[in-house]
Amino acid sequence: MSPAGDGAAGPSGGPADADAEAVARLRAARLLVWYPRPWRERYGEEFTELLVSDITERPGSLGRTLDVAKGGLLARLAGAGLTGAGLAVHPGDPAAARGRHVAASLGTLAAASGVFLIVGAAQWSQLLIGWVWAARRQPSGTAVPALAADRNATLGTSAAIIALLALGVLAALPVLATVAARLAARGPVAQRIRLAVPAVTLIAALTALVTGGRSLENNWIGTGGLHSPVPGGLAAFIWAVTLFVSAYWAHPGVLAAFPGTELAWMELSPLLLAVAVASAVILVRRTGLSPRLARFEARLGLACCAVMTAFFALCAAWLATDGPLAGGTPLFHAGWINVVSTAVLALTLTAAAVAARTARRALASPPGCLK
Secondary structure (H helix, E strand, C coil), rough: CCCCCEEEEEEECCCHHHHHHHHHHHHHHHHHCCCCCHHHHHHHHHHHHHHHHHHHHHHCCHHHHHHHHHHHHHHHHHHHHCCCCCCCCCCCHHHHHHHHHHHHHHHHHHHHHHHHHHHHHHHHHHHHHHHHHHHCCCCCCCCCCHHHHHHHHHHCCCCHHHHHHHHHHHHHHHHHHHHHHHHCCCCHHHHHHHHHHHHHHHHHHHHHHHHHHHHHHHEEEEEEEHHCCCCCHHHHHHHHHHHCCCCCHHHHHHHCCCCCCHHHHHHHHHHHHHHHHHHHHHHHHHHCCCCHHHHHHHHHHHHHHHHHHHHCCCCCCCCHCHHHHHHHHHCCCCCCHHHHHHHHHHHHHHHHHHHHHHHHHHHHHHCCCCC
């Protein structure tokens, strides 16, 4: 029985007490939503009783609401591997806690890096098209007239994109090999299905992306890739896959003039990319990488963060000298879509760096010291 009758009128256990406890439980259930589902499954019943008791004694308490919200957000960050707090596991299993913690950090690292690469590739594609067009407008044998920021941004981000793609392949190979080994090994069917479903989903999404990107890459406006610092085919494919990152969404009239297939692809490609990234994150979290492979992935993550930092710095410098606030001209100069994209790059870079650092600390700490 909740202490709802303390200080309340009427006999204890009467209708008023029952109504008060029902209201308190409803409010406690709403507060509990701040916490992630695994935490609620592990501690929800006990925590609910504490909340019901406190709500009954202090019906209106802003401090309690803020404390619950703060604890819930920290628990969600822990669940995403962005803080040092251990994940909710059965007591007495610190090794499993560390394994889940590292897997969560690596999953968040993969998601943040994937979003950074997608948005960054779209921004790089704009820089590259402007570079190619500027080169084609010049007489043969003359240098490309580009501002230092434009030149540094184009050449620097081109190198960074290639490096990020290479790091992505290096990071994916051990995970895919481990998934294949887990699926080939004899074991519980349910456990293999948990890996097979996201693996098949990832393959299907990537196949659709490659098929759609290859069919649309011929529409690339980079004039065949001449004067491009990277192979024209690669540049055209990346442009096609990231075509949806565009300011044209704010101009429906202009967007309506696009070819139907291109417009349909701009609507479908972000969904395919989201499915691919989500499937990859699920695989990382469910595969159960060995500590040795997890350390390898964490080191690659730190290298990826270093490359992303350089990419972000180049984009920020370009934006500062050629952006809307600096009086840049339209079309292939920095605009407000680049401001938004650069903000997304900053957020995802921060998340990736925190996740990589958390994974490294968890791997270096004893199994029972996830703080």
